[in-house]
Amino acid sequence: MKNNARIVDRHQAEKLLRFINFLIDYVFAYLVIVFLFSAIIIVYSFLTGQDYAEKAQAFGEVNPFVDRIITAFFYALLMYLTEYLTKGRSLGKFITGTLVVNENGNLPNSNDFLKRNFSRIVPFDALSFLGSRGWHDSWSDTKVVKRKSYLEAVERENSIEDIGKIAL
Structure with a gap:
């Protein structure tokens, strides 16, 4: 797989976008978990x-x-399933136009998503973004990029490389 680490670094999402992702995902997960447990109680009561x-x-x-x-x-399970099944996006990432990639710019594998989302269980993970990088990103070797500008930059890079291949 191609290494787009330079492009990833140039198109990382700002902390404000990451915070908005967190808020949207947290509210979404809270509602899903409340609904899920309410449904379990209803079914259990009925049975x-x-x-x-x-x-x-x-x-x-x-x-x-x-x-x-x-x-x-x-919460970790829901976020894992969401990001894995949507190829690096959650509800917050869809709304803010961001995407999870590994440090080389490729789609993380299921193990990366598993590490990324279950490391969120660590207390104070949300506060780890006061530093340069959140724990769930650094422990899983992933980054969040601005999807549109990142994909455009990758396409430009690939186009330039294709021109060089044609000339040979």
């Missing part, structure tokens, strides 16, 4: 004949630490 309100209340009274671990796991 067992138990009262939905009682089960929902019991579910809400779970240990806060356990709740955070379970929620973080489902």
Whole structure:
């Protein structure tokens, strides 16, 4: 695969875009997780004949630490599936026009996406962007680029190389 590391570095998304991605993805994931667990409680209540309100209340009274671990796991799983199935994009990335690539500019593989999204479980990962690069990017060797300008630059680079090949 071609190494487009220079192009990746020139077209990285700014911190503001990354923050907007985070907010959109966080709200989206929160809504999906609430819907998912509500659906589970409804189905469980229906199958067992138990009262939905009682089960929902019991579910809400779970240990806060356990709740955070379970929620973080489902958040990481949802983000992994979203980015993997959409080839490096999440809802936030679709809206802001950004894309996840590996450091060479290629589509990350499933293992890269897995590392990227499950490292989000680490406490304070969101604050790691106060530095130069977020932990979930550096640990998975990925970067977020502005999709349109990045793809145009890659196309220009490939066109220039094609001209050189034709001349030979």
